[in-house]
Structure formats: C-alpha cells, structure tokens
Amino acid sequence: MKSDILIIGAGVSGLAAAADLSRRGLKVSLLEARDRTGGRILSLRPSGWDRAVELGAEFIHGGNPELSRVLKQAGIKKHRLEISMWWSEQGRLEQRQDFWPLIERIVDRVPARDRGWSFAEFLRRQPRLSASERRLAGNYVGSFNGGPIGRISAHALRADGAGAKNDDFLPDKPYRSVVDELERQCRAQGVELYLRAPATQVRWRAGAATVSFHQDGQAKPRELSARTVLVTLPLGVLRANRMKFSPALTAKRKLIAQLGWGRVVRVVLRFRPGFWSAPFLPRQIARQKGKHFGFVNAPGEAMPVWWALHPPAPILTGWAGGEIADPLLELRPAALLRQAVRSLAKIFSVRESELGRWLADWRTHDWQHDPFTLGAYSFAAAGCDDGPKRLAQPVQNTLFFAGEATADDLGTVHGALASGVRAAKEIRKALAKR
Template sequence: MRYDVVVIGAGAAGLAAARDLSGAGKRVCLIEARSRVGGRAHTLHLPTLPVPIELGAEFIHGEPDETFAIVDAAGLLVYRLPDDHWWARDGELQPLRNFWDQLDGILKRINKRRDVSFAHFLRSRRNLTERQREMAINFVEGYHAAHADRMSALAVAGEADEEQEAPKQFRLGRGYTGVFDWLRAGLDPERVDLRLGEAVRTIRWKEGDVTATTTKETIRAKAAVITIPIGVWKAPRDQEGAIAFEPALPEKEAAVAKLEIGHVVKIVYHFRERFWRDDQNFIHTTNRFVPTWWTAAPARAPILTAWAGGHAADSLLAERSDTRVDRGLDAMSETFDVPRKKLDALLVAAHGHDWQADPYSRGAYSYAGVGGIGAHDALAKPIRNTLFFAGEATSSEQTGTVAGALASGKRAARALLRR
C-alpha cells in the first residue's frame, strides 16, 4: 500500500507531526528505530520513588505554547522551579545572586559584526573577571551542552537579545511521559501505522514519491517527514541508524556541516536521604567532571542530578562507563563537602543513559558552530513538496528543546498539508 506520508522518528517532532497529519485525514506510517517512543525524552518510574527519573529531557524552559497546550489538554501537573543558583568554592556553597542578569551582562558584550567561537570571544574580553569567565563557560557548556571553542558566539548573543527576564523553568510532576502518552493517544488508529524497532536505512525519492527501506521492509508514500537527530544526520552511511538519501541532499549536507552535536552526561543519583539544603537548586562549580548539579527542589526527594556538557562530558566519556558514576561521586564529595564514604553509604542507585553511544541519538542536541547562524532554518526547508524536515535541529528559535521539536513537527505537518 502507498501511504500519504512516512514519518521517520517517533520523538517529540515525529509524534507531533503524525498526530496533526492523521488528524487532518492523512494515512501515515510512523517508523521508529527504538522499541519505544519519546526519543531523547525517557522517563523512569521507580516503585520506590514518588518522583520520576528523567534520563533525557526534564525541564520545560520558559512557557512555550506547544508544550503548555499539551499540559493543558492532558491535564498534567507542572510545577515551577526555584530559580536559585549557587557557586561551590573550596567546599563552601555561596549564593549566586542575579544569575541571569550577570550572564546577560557578559553576553551583551559579544560583537555582532563578526562571528567567532564563544571561547574566542571570552579570550578577547580582557576585562572580564575570572568568576565571569567561569560562569559564562559553565552556561554555554552546560545549558547548550556545547564546546565553547566550537559554538558560534553570535548564536549565544542572539539568545541573550531574546531573553527579557530570568527564564522560568518548570518540571512535569509525572515526567515527560505524560506529554508522550498524550501525543501517542492522539494518533488515529485508523490512519496511523506505528512501527517500533525498525530503522530506516535508505530513502529513495522523486517529487511526490518516497520509498523508505527499513531494516525490515520497504514502505512507499507520497511524502516524508524526517525527524532524525543531528548526530544521526552526521553519522557515516555505514553506521547503524544513518540514512542514505537517493538522490543525495547537498543543501542538507551543507546545513548539517554547520551544526554541531552537543555532548552530555547526565547521572541521576538516588540517596536514602537528602544531605543538602532545601533551598539549594542549581549548583555550579569548576569541577572538570561535573560542573553543574541540581536537586529535585521544590520537591523534597533525595535525588541529586549530575550534569556535564561539552568538555566536561568528554572528560567523563573518556572514563570507562562503569567508573563514570564513581567520578561523579568524587565530584559530589568535593562540591558538597561530604565524605565519599558517607555518600557510598547513602547511595541507593545511580541512573543514566549514554546518549553519545546510542546509535539513534549520537549526542545530546544541536548547536550552531561558528558561521552556523541560519543552518537550523536551512535544515528545516522542505524539498520539492516531498521531503519535509523536523526535529530540534530544525528549530532556530527553540533549538535543543522538546518545545522546539514539537513546534517543528507541527510546522512540517502544516507545510505538508498546504501543498
């Protein structure tokens, strides 16, 4: 049979696209390589813990319409996080006041005329204090999971221009599962065939005609929505997950070359009891393995999350996978000034997922490299009303977020329906 649309990837973007397309009467084949939907959002619900564990996406950044529309429609519980930040120095935690204002003050100094790497920008501003430099690096390598020596300073500056006030951050009470359950429940069963555990290997296409060959079958459709992550776009053709386009897509290859893949290691530590203060939420340090921590605040759950992006992630990834949890505990002991022995005695479990080694993500999320402004939009552009593109890497405004992925899936569906 020939479908109206084949959608590749059942993460936020693919599910949002498939839901809107099937709602508009299209016959859709939604192909997902993993045996689950959700992509880079993956929630664990443990019987011993009342709060969920998020191995991937956890926060809602700001109040994006796309995510909150689902929150409202599905009646999900969300709660706002206290926006307090702390610096760990010499075994002491000091409050870091006006975190976002201070950061904004630094980012506003980026020269808008010529793009350089963020690290180059920092080096060229000699009047920044050591503390300001550390804070800026911590932000770019943490929040963007970027390598400061690769990320476009202009891309970071653009973001500072958009932010008028401290961004609000939210968490979902039952985790991102609720969002994905709602998306999946909205796929019209009469019109959507969801194939799990099937990776697309090749897409042969001409105007109005697409043939997708998967690891199990061949599927024909009039159009395709492609939502693979930036890491998969960049993977060599012979690697698991990679897709070969026939004919090739040189304009997409050019856009992909200007986008970088963020690296991240996130480890969620579950303890028998809390040993940190209730008002401590985000903790920043210069530790080479774990520069950022957060608690479950305002929930009083005994959960502490280690977050390493960019170079810190690389340092952890260079360790054997079974010693990463240990390195994190050493870093925690130093940052919170708690003996390692005590941490070992209190630890119940540590949870994580290696997003770099996972063939269907191959990294965290995208960011613009030097000269890469415009590359997200170039990747988003449809080709001959037949190939449509979605996913966080096609969102210039909400790159690297679930909201950006949802918006991109809806945008691709709208464009396809307008043809």
C-alpha cells in the first residue's frame, strides 16, 4: 500500500517527523542508508571504557521545547556545564576568566542590521580590538562553527552571542538514548523502517512521488511510492548530488551550493588511570584530579581545542574545526593520533613520548569521508542568512525538507529535532487540504 509520507534519512529530524506523523495515524515509511538510526549521533561503548564515547553530538547547546519533550519521555536528565576556559600559547597554559565576556562583548558589536559581512570582515572593521582579542574570537568562532571565518555570517552570530549567551548542558545518558526513544515511538506506531537502504532517486509530480533505493547493497533498485516525501539528508550529501530528483530542483540546487557546510575532526583519547596526577600536569589541575578542567584553546596547534568533562575519568577530547581541520582530514588514523598527541603534549609542555606512555585507547569517526554525511554540520553563511528557511520551503506541497541545515539553530540536535516536527506539521496541513 502507498504510504502517506516517505521520509529519507533516520537521523533525529527524520525520526522526529516519523514519530509525529505516525502518532496521528498516517502511514509512514522511513528509509535509512546506514545499518543504524541516529545519523550524526554516534555513542559507542567500547570495552575498557566506563562511559559512552560520543563521536558525534555531545552537548545540548541551550536546547528547545522539542528536545525537552524527548528527554522527558526517555527519562534523560540534563546537567548544566560550568565550563572553565584555558588558553595555551607559547608554552604557557593559563585559565581565562574573561573568555565568554570577551566573546559576548565582541559579538555584541555586530550591527543589528544584516550587512552581509562575514565574521572576518566584521573583525577587520574593529580597529580597537587587540591582535590577541581578534585571534581569540576568530579561533573560537571558526572552530565552533566548523567553517572559515571568511564565510561565517557575523549577523547570524549576533543572535546568540556566538554561543556565549547559551547555557550548555550534558545529558546524563549517552546521546543515543534520544535516538532510541524516537525509534521506539516510531516502531510502536507502525512506521515501516528500512535500514541499509540508501535512496538514489526521487521521481515526483504534484501530489505523488516514487523513491528508488538499494536495499542491502543490491544492484537492482527497489521502489516505494508515497503521497509526499520528506528529505532530511545532510547538506554534504545534498551538495554531492548523491540522490537525484526528477524533475530536477534547480533553485534548491543553487541554494544548496551557497549554504555554509562545516568540517571538523574529533578524537577522544583515554589515558591510563592516575592520569590526572601525572607529574607534567599543572598543579592546579592535578590537585583537583582534573575537576573543572573544562576547555583548552591552543591557537597555532594542529589540534587546538581540548576538553575533559568527566574527570576523574581520564578522557580528553581533541577538536579541530573549519580550515584548521583540513590538513588533519587528509591523515590516516595513526598519523592523526600522532598529531593529536603532539598537540596535547605541547599544551602540557611534556615530551610526546611521555604523554604517549599514558595513552590507553582512542576513538575517532571520519565524518568528512563518511558517504552518508560528507562533512560535519551547517553554519550560517554570510549574505545567506535566510538560506536555511529557503531550503526548508516545500516544493508543490509534495516534497518537504527537514534536517539541521533547515533549522533555526543550525548544526544542533535540538534544531534538527524541531525541523522534523516543523516539517511534520507542514505535511499534515498539505495532506489535509487534498
């Protein structure tokens, strides 16, 4: 039987839409390319680790009612993060109490009216900022948004103070629990979920569509038809044109090329027990066994951002976003690990070999070359602040769009979730009119 809605992609946006629509008695099919749901939420529990390793989303950046609802349904609590910031330059590691106030002060100077400036352009127009303030703000914005500051919209940063005005939280369970809850709802409400089913083509006309997909790697495509289709593919996959539309969506294609698509590298290192008392750690950190370690920014390092959120667990996450990530993205895993250890050794002013002796295990995921993501997450591109809204616009009340790239809060789990709920509402309205 033909579905009312066929959803492509079972990340949080696709799952949230499927849960909403199936709850209202509509017939929903959901196609997912991977052998798992959740997309860019990837929580692993390797042996030897006493907590989940998050290789995709980890933080709740502010959040919204849509996410709060799922957290409640899943019995997940969130804990506010009190993040201390450290700065490491020329062999000196010191705490920066002024980090967030400084970011907020700088971003507050962005003109209220959108002038189409990138963040780099905005910084150039701030003669009173010192070189070190510029470097601090530029490093932070590029790294957090995963894009070059020459492309990131200054105006879009103003709205939330580039993250400085948001509270950050951590869920008390692996992020995967959010996905499990949505998947549970979908299955209980009769959503037909196809895993290992990458979609390759959408043939459509007003009021109907047929989607081709390759189940379990089979060469011969299978087809499913529906009254509406919801596309939730990551922007990287849309940019690569991996799934064709027939007839083609020319205006959307042009827009997709203009939107900001970020890249990041993330490694998670687990050290041997006792790491926080290692002789090379600053006394203040060692004394508290890593508690309040928070974040380190080390501009100039290959892997310049580090954090540890669960001390005394001896786990540190390394991060490089935007242009800084580019050279790392070309490395094989062993070389990436060497580079990460080298950066961290410089931050702690210890020999690489000595730090290396403390290392017990590590994990990473290459989102850039992952064929079902092809990058990290979206950022607001200068001169294209309304791009996500335009991408979200339905085509002839038949093709609908969700996913973090269409969200109010780009590049976040809560934004992706809300986009799925928004698209579900649009679809319900469209179907009710027919």
